[in-house]
Amino acid sequence: MDRHLYRFRTADRLLGKDATETKEAVPGELEKLEIYFAPPEQLNDPLEGYKEIYWAGDEIVWANFFRHYLLILALRSWEIDDAVMSGVPLPNELPIGQYPANLRGVYLFAFQEMDYLLQSSEIFQGYIKALSKAERKHYKPQLLLYLSSLHTRFLTIVLSVSYKYELTGAHHPENPGDPLGDSDFHLKIISNIEADDGQHRDFESYRQIAVTTSAFSIKAAHVWINDHYGVYDLITAFAPRYLDQIDQLMHPKWYVACFMKECPEFIE
Secondary structure, eight states: OOOOOOOOOOHHHHHEEOOOSSSOOEEOTTTTOOOOOBOGGGSSSTTTTOOOOEEOOOHHHHHHHHHHHHHHHHHHHHHHHHHHHHOOOOOSSOOTTOOGGGOOHHHHHHHHHHHHHHHTOHHHHHHHHHHTGGGOOEEHHHHHHHHHHHHHHHHHHHHHHHHHTTOOOOOOOSOTTSTTSOHHHHHHHHHHHHHOOSOOOSHHHHHHHHHHHHHHHHHHTTTSOSOOTTHHHHHHTHHHHHHHHGGGGTSOOOOBOOOOSSOOOOOO
16 A cells, blocks of 8 residues: 655745744745646545535426537547547536537537437436426436436437447447337336425435446346447436536636644554
């Protein structure tokens, strides 16, 4: 195991001191030097920088949330095909800041068709109405469950339309309307959302959400049986990555360097 030595410096040593009648000025260590500002993911405490985000709004807000999810999924799927052709690795960052008006040509036509299929789906409309009821707050673990269970339907729309416009080489299910034959499953979730009083945020509820989400991802991973590069990642990793990165639309990226007035004692 690597061992690290952390060098703690007081603020006075970093910033320096002005001269007094009895002492000369002390230059700060920051002069002509650099301080490293770490992003949140590099901090040593996983809770540092944690934000408890919730989503709430009317039907228009939730419809646009689904449309944005569909758009970013489509863009990511097209990035994968571009990466295959160019040999350039995929970026870790999703194109969260994009919107439909940025699309041109065949990509715009393809997304417009995807958007039509999304808005004409009774299952998606059922979720939108349930999520917007009384504009309740829906926190990240709950929303991840909903997106993970719906993800196969989103991906079916994206891949089937992209395949039609020759924008992808990935195959898609024979039944794009109900790829897993799970309409009853979704109707049950929609009913639970409508009946939810917002109190199910205890450990057991979140544990069950995690188990259900994982099981659904495993089942969905068998829908597309082919070796097309990146499809498996689109199925299993996209939903949580989307929720992790979408806060960029609310908060700019931030970095931190820590300075302490007093150095604490460490006991091994």
